[in-house]
Amino acid sequence: MAIAAPARPAVPPTALDVEAVRADFPILGTPVHGRRLVYLDSAASSQKPRQVIDAERTFYETSYANIHRGVYELSARATEAYDESRVRVGRYLGARHPHEIIFTRGTTDGINLVAQSFVRPRLRPGDEILITALEHHSNIVPWQLAAAATGAVLRVAPVSERGELELDAFEALIGPKTRFVAVAHVSNALGTVNPVAAMIEMAHAGGVPVLLDGAQAAPHLPVDLAGLGADFFACSAHKMYGPTGIGVLYGREELLDAMPPVQGGGDMIATVTFEKSTWAPLPAKFEAGTPHIAGAVGLGAAVDYIEGLGRDAVAAHEHELLTYATARLADLPGVTVVGQASEKASVLSFTMSGIHPHDIGTVLDSVGVCVRAGHHCAQPLMQRLGLVATARASFAAYNTRSDVDALADGLERVRAVFA
Amino acid sequence: MATMSELYQTVILDHNRTPRNYRAMPEATRQAEGFNPLCGDKVHVWLKVSGDGRIEDVSFQGEGCAISKASSSIMTQTVKGKSVEEARALFEEFHEVVTGKSPGEGHGKMAVFAGVSAFPMRVKCAILGWHALRAALERPDAVVSTE
Ligand SMILES: Cc1ncc(COP(=O)(O)O)c(C=O)c1O
Numbered sequence: 001m002a003i004a005a006p007a008r009p010a011v012p013p014t015a016l017d018v019e020a021v022r023a024d025f026p027i028l029g030t031p032v033h034g035r036r037l038v039y040l041d042s043a044a045s046s047q048k049p050r051q052v053i054d055a056e057r058t059f060y061e062t063s064y065a066n067i068h069r070g071v072y073e074l075s076a077r078a079t080e081a082y083d084e085s086r087v088r089v090g091r092y093l094g095a096r097h098p099h100e101i102i103f104t105r106g107t108t109d110g111i112n113l114v115a116q117s118f119v120r121p122r123l124r125p126g127d128e129i130l131i132t133a134l135e136h137h138s139n140i141v142p143w144q145l146a147a148a149a150t151g152a153v154l155r156v157a158p159v160s161e162r163g164e165l166e167l168d169a170f171e172a173l174i175g176p177k178t179r180f181v182a183v184a185h186v187s188n189a190l191g192t193v194n195p196v197a198a199m200i201e202m203a204h205a206g207g208v209p210v211l212l213d214g215a216q217a218a219p220h221l222p223v224d225l226a227g228l229g230a231d232f233f234a235c236s237a238h239k240m241y242g243p244t245g246i247g248v249l250y251g252r253e254e255l256l257d258a259m260p261p262v263q264g265g266g267d268m269i270a271t272v273t274f275e276k277s278t279w280a281p282l283p284a285k286f287e288a289g290t291p292h293i294a295g296a297v298g299l300g301a302a303v304d305y306i307e308g309l310g311r312d313a314v315a316a317h318e319h320e321l322l323t324y325a326t327a328r329l330a331d332l333p334g335v336t337v338v339g340q341a342s343e344k345a346s347v348l349s350f351t352m353s354g355i356h357p358h359d360i361g362t363v364l365d366s367v368g369v370c371v372r373a374g375h376h377c378a379q380p381l382m383q384r385l386g387l388v389a390t391a392r393a394s395f396a397a398y399n400t401r402s403d404v405d406a407l408a409d410g411l412e413r414v415r416a417v418f419a
Numbered sequence: 420m421a422t423m424s425e426l427y428q429t430v431i432l433d434h435n436r437t438p439r440n441y442r443a444m445p446e447a448t449r450q451a452e453g454f455n456p457l458c459g460d461k462v463h464v465w466l467k468v469s470g471d472g473r474i475e476d477v478s479f480q481g482e483g484c485a486i487s488k489a490s491s492s493i494m495t496q497t498v499k500g501k502s503v504e505e506a507r508a509l510f511e512e513f514h515e516v517v518t519g520k521s522p523g524e525g526h527g528k529m530a531v532f533a534g535v536s537a538f539p540m541r542v543k544c545a546i547l548g549w550h551a552l553r554a555a556l557e558r559p560d561a562v563v564s565t566e
Pocket of ligand 1: 044139184188215236
């Protein structure tokens, strides 16, 4: 006898099979405090799928040796795996050439490389570096160091109360003394997606090169760097379902070619004598020493994983969750969403009246919900918004509506503890 | 895991809602600021220490979570009227309490912080005000960080 199918709520328009995605992440089956793990801190670092964990393990078990060294088969295999990852990452980010992809330790490392090698030698006293008010500390402090060493000054484009860049003010700040622009593609604290295409156009109209801090963009948005015309882009594998300790600096070939190396050592030279050394071509010039070979392999597997899910599908899924979560939190008394930009990605920052974000975080943890509480390494932004800290939930491909429901229920519990 | 009511004891919630000695002290003889760079929390502690080394008055203000605010509030009550030496010893005792090495009995309300030891991520919140106190006892104008 046929059984009528039960009425189902409308399935959100996403091609992502979230239950299948969840099954890829072993940690999601690990209870926390005896509860189902509800991981809402992927903006800090994402969890790792089996495909990435296995890629690293298999590499160590079957193909590991140092790269660019041995004449033996194993070293050739390792070198091939390392180079192959660069090709995949280049394709993922829309680079023109694989050698525009430099493996770094992460976003911070990449930004510092550009600050020291590209920007600092171009700075004279009174020159300006332009950033925005919503930057992560790692896209502020490297510029302060370069400015302090040269007498240059840091200029900051303002953001509105809603957490949106004031584009006119940004454009007005680009002047004859502007030597460099460095901006977040997506804000880690508020989720704001900056209008980077317009910003790059404005900067280029003034002849100023642009670095995008892509830490939060790379995992969540389709990124096409050649199409965007970005000069530099830095991101971290650990936020992209990949391993810690490795990231990427993309730079346009002409710029990277003209830049001096920052670290000297093995692998980055063409010839060495005591009088003079010459540099290896890209990308080796910027990869002195034995790199994080297995990390690069893991990162290659991570971008394959995201592409397998479909970047548009992931973005649509996260957007649907963000919309749902924003609506759920709006219904909770005393909860205020911080950051109301019209374009947002995967981040929901909020406060609760009379309750410090730390206390929110601890009570949520007691019910298995992991959120970030604090200034999110964006103290100047918090000051701009008149806040010390916020609580932040952030979403990835493996999150579900029931994760959002657990967050909302957890916030009711917070309210009860502090009633 | 320890429960939320073991961490957020009634006394702590009360001091969070109505912190005691919560004011600036223009006539202070010593003061210090404490920062937790990890979370941005801060506390300012003022002391009036008499010529013979007694804490005649103590107050604080700051930005922080319930644990940090209640701890600073109870700190002011605990050390008021004590000698500088006694206050230093109380700092040591408080450290033992929040790290689970002492139940903290016999020192006023200090024992309510014993529950913090089950939450290692929150020990720094609890100890921030006490760090500022100790800094003010070492030097008349100090800035300290929990890191
Ligand atoms: C926007 C942004 N920029 C930079 C960083 C720094 O990344 P990493 O710590 O991996 O170098 C982060 C990570 O928190 C980030 O979210």
